[in-house]
Amino acid sequence: MRGARSLATCWPVAETLWWEAAMEEPGLSGCPLSAKTASFQDAVRTLNTLQTNANYLEMVKRKRGDPQTQLEAMKLYLVRSGLQVEDLDQLNIIHITGTKGKGSTCAFTERILRSYGLKTGFFSSPHLVQVRERIRINGQPISSELFTKHFWRLYHRLEETKDDSSCVSMPGYFRFLTLMAFHVFLQEKVDLAVLEVGIGGAYDCTNIIRKPVVCGITSLGIDHTGLLGDTMEKIAWQKGGIFKSGVPAFTVLQPDEPLAVLRDRAQQISCPLYLCPPLQALEEGGPPLTLGLEGEHQRSNAALALQVARCWLQQKGYQDAGELKASRPSLPGQLPLAPVFQPTPRMQQGLRHTEWPGRTQLLRRGPLTWYLDGAHTTSSMQACVRWFRQALHRCERPDSGSEVRVLLFNSTGDRDSAALLKLLQPCQFDYAIFCPNLAEMASTDNADQQNFTVTLDQVLLRCLAHQQHWSRLHEEQVSPDPWSTPGQEQDGPASLLLAPHPPHTHSASSLVFSCISHALQWITQGRDPLFQPPSPPRGLLAHPVADSGAMVLQEAAAIHVLVTGSLHLVGGVLKLLEPSLSQ
Numbered sequence: 001m002r003g004a005r006s007l008a009t010c011w012p013v014a015e016t017l018w019w020e021a022a023m024e025e026p027g028l029s030g031c032p033l034s035a036k037t038a039s040f041q042d043a044v045r046t047l048n049t050l051q052t053n054a055n056y057l058e059m060v061k062r063k064r065g066d067p068q069t070q071l072e073a074m075k076l077y078l079v080r081s082g083l084q085v086e087d088l089d090q091l092n093i094i095h096i097t098g099t100k101g102k103g104s105t106c107a108f109t110e111r112i113l114r115s116y117g118l119k120t121g122f123f124s125s126p127h128l129v130q131v132r133e134r135i136r137i138n139g140q141p142i143s144s145e146l147f148t149k150h151f152w153r154l155y156h157r158l159e160e161t162k163d164d165s166s167c168v169s170m171p172g173y174f175r176f177l178t179l180m181a182f183h184v185f186l187q188e189k190v191d192l193a194v195l196e197v198g199i200g201g202a203y204d205c206t207n208i209i210r211k212p213v214v215c216g217i218t219s220l221g222i223d224h225t226g227l228l229g230d231t232m233e234k235i236a237w238q239k240g241g242i243f244k245s246g247v248p249a250f251t252v253l254q255p256d257e258p259l260a261v262l263r264d265r266a267q268q269i270s271c272p273l274y275l276c277p278p279l280q281a282l283e284e285g286g287p288p289l290t291l292g293l294e295g296e297h298q299r300s301n302a303a304l305a306l307q308v309a310r311c312w313l314q315q316k317g318y319q320d321a322g323e324l325k326a327s328r329p330s331l332p333g334q335l336p337l338a339p340v341f342q343p344t345p346r347m348q349q350g351l352r353h354t355e356w357p358g359r360t361q362l363l364r365r366g367p368l369t370w371y372l373d374g375a376h377t378t379s380s381m382q383a384c385v386r387w388f389r390q391a392l393h394r395c396e397r398p399d400s401g402s403e404v405r406v407l408l409f410n411s412t413g414d415r416d417s418a419a420l421l422k423l424l425q426p427c428q429f430d431y432a433i434f435c436p437n438l439a440e441m442a443s444t445d446n447a448d449q450q451n452f453t454v455t456l457d458q459v460l461l462r463c464l465a466h467q468q469h470w471s472r473l474h475e476e477q478v479s480p481d482p483w484s485t486p487g488q489e490q491d492g493p494a495s496l497l498l499a500p501h502p503p504h505t506h507s508a509s510s511l512v513f514s515c516i517s518h519a520l521q522w523i524t525q526g527r528d529p530l531f532q533p534p535s536p537p538r539g540l541l542a543h544p545v546a547d548s549g550a551m552v553l554q555e556a557a558a559i560h561v562l563v564t565g566s567l568h569l570v571g572g573v574l575k576l577l578e579p580s581l582s583q
Contacts, residue, residue, distance in 0.1 A: 040144035043151040044131055050173045067203035074178075074205040077171045080161040081154055081179050083186070088209050091121070091185050092316065094308055095209065097197035097239045098218025100380045101301040104293055104356050105218050108305030110194045111292075112350030113312065114139060116320075121185035121193035123206070125174065128358050128571030129581040135181045137188055139355075150184050174198055175205045192312065200228050202241020214311045215242050215249040215271075216304050219297075220258050221379040226414045232258040240265030248315075249273045250307045250338055252300045263335055274338040279303040281340045285325065289343065292354035294362070294391070295373075297383035302351055307338045309347065320344055358570040360387050363577060365528045368559045369395070370577065374567030376415055381423045381564070388427060388562050401557025406523055407432045408573070409466060409565040412459075418469045420565060425473050427562065431549055432470045432510040434463040435519045437568035439575050463512045470510050509545050516572040522546060523561055525553045531577050 038046075075085060096106050103124055110122045122136040132141045142150075154176070162169035171179065178198075185193045192213070197204045201217075217239050220232060228238045236258035243249050243266050251262055251273065259275075266273035279299040283289055291298050306322075313321040322341035343351075363370040371391060375384035397403070407429040411417035436459040513519040517533060524531055553559060563573050575582055 038148065038152060040132075040148045043148045046155065047131065047151065047173065047176065050170055050176055071203050071205070071208060074171070074175055074208050077158070077175060077179060078182070078208060081157055081183065083182060085208055085210055087186065088182060089211055091182070091193040091209075092191065092312070093209055093212040094192060094194045094214055094216070094312055095197070095206065095212040095242050096194065096216045096218065096308070097201040097204070097242050098216075099221040099223050099235065099239075099377060100219040100383070101297065102196055102218045104298060104359055105216060105301040105305050105308075106194045106196045107293075107356040108291075108302050108351060108354050109216075109309050110136075110139060111354040112305060112309040112347050113192060115346040115350040115353075116313070116318070118191040119189070121181070121188070121190035122196075123178065123181040123185075123193065124196040125177075125198050126567055126571070128567065129575045129578075131177070134177055135184050137184075137190065142184060146184070150180055150187070154180050154183055178205050197239075197242065199224055200235075200238040200241070202238050204242075207242055211244060212242075212247055213315050214308050215244070215247060216308045217242075217249070217251040217262065218304060219252055219300060219379065220254050221377045223377045223415070224413070233261050236261035237265065243269055243271040243273070245269045245271060247271060248311050250276055250304055250311070251335075252276050252304050253278075259335070273335055274307070275335040276300075276303045276307050276338050277340050279306075281325075282306060282343055284340075286342055289348060290352045292352055293356055293360055295360040295383060295387040296390075297380075297387075298360065306343055306347060306351075309350075310339075310341065320346070322347065357574060357581075358567055360384070362391065365530060365577075367557060368524060368528050368561060370573070371560065371562045371564075372570050372573065373562075373564050374570045375564050376411060376420070376566055378416070378419050378423065381420050384562075384564055385423055385427060392560060395558075395560075398557035402552070402555065403558045403560065404431070404552060404556040405429045406559065406561045408519060408523065408561060408563045408569070409434055410437055410463065410569045411466065411565040412437065412462070412568065417462075417466050417565070421466065421469050422473055424562075424564070429562075430509065430552070431545075432467075433513065433519050433523065434466045434470075434510065435513040435516055435569075436460060436463060437566055437572055438515040439572040440517045441515050460512075460514065467510050467512050509549060511543065511545055511549075516569070517576055520573065520576055522550065523553065523559070525550055527554070527559070528577070530579075533576075 078085060094106075094109060096102050096109070098105070106122060106124060110120050114120050120136075120138055122139065123134060124136070125134055127133040130141065132144065132147045135142050135147070155170075158170055170176070181193075181195075195206050195209070195212075197206055201207060220236055220239060222230070222232065222235065228235045232255060236254070240262045249266060249271055251259075253259075253275065254262065263273060265271075279289060279302055282303065289302065291302055293301075310321045322344050325340045325342060358372055358374050361370075361372040363372065371388050373384040373387065375381045392405075405428060407424060407427070409421070409424070409432065411420055436456070438456075438459070511519075511522070513522065520528075520531060521533055526532070563570055
């Protein structure tokens, strides 16, 4: 690890910036390449120069200017790019924000509407492996050729229109991609565009749109407290900033206080806001709905997606939007309930075929089962742990030989990693592995995952802090499992307890690796049939825990690996486990 500090830090870019203000730093690109000769990697490398270096980011966080001015700056960039805000009305936008599940909700919504034969655009963040994942047409990332073409067209347009009297000539990374998504969707003539908010809502750069067709807010929680506020009410105020006068909006059940904030925000601007009934209400009288995404928490996301998609279809004059069932009256003082309807066969098909990598995703590879979920808040980690434990309970036990449970974890930004690790402790991991969101130490062919917003020293120290938190939790001998249900037997059907696990001899064992590749090499011990990297570097196993653990992993009949804490970590793991995603 000592020799790694001079290497470029590289993993998917985190957008934890102060209202994108940090992205106003002058670009570092120098002379741009010719669009005719530049490759996709050239475009990505130039895009990466629009990231903010760590020192500048810290300075901007301290200054914290007026966020409204950043939204106005985004509108100016749009004009410089050749578009007016009014042009975005043509995109028939669905705007989604929230703390948990907004990407999954967008994915459900896009897939439902694609089942109606509509041409869809979908803008999301962050990317897992390649930056072009952020801009999708009909569910597929745009091609390298299309990305390259639109990137240079926009880049040169912004270069040509810059104001020499201003030190700011180019938008930052996330703003640039948002602008590029608008151009791609208009050029490709999509029937609709699903926009996932980057951070917050009120001052997010996607919020320059004037009149979306419908808006949605997923479950709220505590995240990005340095940007959005440190209470649920403050965060709800930011999220409700996407509401528009006269534009229908939907949300799921929230705690009373933030729900009241959303209601007040909507009333102030005459936005009709509805509360989604649970998915169970839509299933009554019909078959259970099958979801393409695992986890009980996805039912809330699917319920919101159905309402948003149905509203869009109705607003656009489609008749086949689901037959209404008996309505349920709203209680006095509460939000009106969204309609209860029978999901159409095309809606059911869309839910069933939804894919969204890196969220409650399973990969079975020989003796290894990978559980991938980018949970990074306490509430989303609770959902992740429920999913993981239920999946373990369902899986078949090996006839002979041992089972090993491994945690691969990282957490970034201002998140409370100690709280996340405490929630993970009852999963009874044999080993906890910590590493930066850095796929490999060499970054020469890894432009998609370059990040200059933090230094390598910072992320390695963060990993060591995670290891210390984990060790401290074991030393404290945390009390009874908070996940068990009081009054139920361990083997009861409603219990979320893990399948029986032998007494641990390695319960407090943990390791820190300098990159994801080294961590995976140790975890897999050459037993993953698709992940076959070169021989591990000298000294990688020169540690008592690594040495003894290697023998345990080599002999195990089944190895269960949960990768969580960061979507960027999950993306780095997928890059190595699924090489086709990089093509």
